[in-house]
Amino acid sequence: MMEALSTTSTAAELRRAQLLLVAKELILSEGVEALRHAAVAERAGVTRAVIYRYFPTQSDFIVAIGDEFIEALKQRLSPEKQVEAARASVSSDFAAAEIYFDVVFSVLEDKGPASLMLLLEPDLTPKLKSFWASVEVEQYGHWLQESADLGITAIDSQVLIQVGKMTLLTLYKIYRAGEISRNQAVSRVSYVICSLINTLRTNPCN
Structure with missing residues (x-):
């Protein structure tokens, strides 16, 4: 039985x-x-x-896709390593920051970029709005905290998150199209995001 x-x-x-x-x-x-x-x-x-x-419901599909991505990322990179990557990104340590983005690329290759595409979509329902808000706290909380400690405003941090997601998805697609290597794509993602963080840190917008 x-x-x-x-x-x-x-x-x-x-x-x-x-x-x-x-x-x-x-x-x-x-x-x-x-x-x-x-x-x-x-x-x-x-x-x-x-x-x-x-x-x-449609929301159940979307939440399942998001959860799958988050769990896959956790299995490949511990919370401690994610914190290290956040600190590296605000200190111009591109090589250290690349460790995190390389792992993200591995997850995207394994699970597909649908979850990243969903993160760029507007909130479809209150349930999804709450879900994606929790995802952002979990996935970007380290960066937000490090940025806040450096005096980067909450508004600039939100812009940073959106630019980071779009940069990641764009370069992943370019890589998958065969226009650049994976290492080049990961390096560019790290450079763009780290550079933006440091620009906001040294030249804060009022």
């Missing part, structure tokens, strides 16, 4: 992972606005009832 339950659980997990993969592919090819249960069902070759069983 226990073996049968285990098999059922594994089958359910595999089905959920398959549907999540289809959802991510849909976002990449057609955008977040195309993420609908009917579209996922058509691509996955299942009924909409199957989709609703695993992901009752």
